[in-house]
Amino acid sequence: MLIEGPLKIGVLDDPEQPGRELHIDFTPEFQALEQSGQAQAFADYLRHLGEKIATLAEGDPNRAGMLIIQQIAEQLLPHLQQGELEISQTIVVEMGRDYASDSLMGLLSS
Secondary structure (H helix, E strand, O other), rough: OOOOOOOEEEEEEOOOOOEEEEEEEEEEHHHHHOOHHHHHHHHHHHHHHHHHHHHHHHOHHHHHHHHHHHHHHHHHHHHOOOOOOOOOOOOOEEEOHHHHHHHHHHHHOO
């Protein structure tokens, strides 16, 4: 399921490592916004993401992956609102290998 938004998310999946890395970047269009516009656009993205998640059945394979993205985005929002993030830099999130990360891999590859 494609969710349009301010984030570009990639996964580094090295089978030799115990976990996976998410590489999160903000789109150039998002970076071009003023800080207040970024905060509003990101809050809108979070609301839209929550609405999409609510439409998915509990067993939908995309749901767990989208919940991970929602959780990360919720953690980023206050920092965006305060202008504390260097949004031109890649954010790296380490995660384990489990059902949720497998769901995220499926979501990102579709």
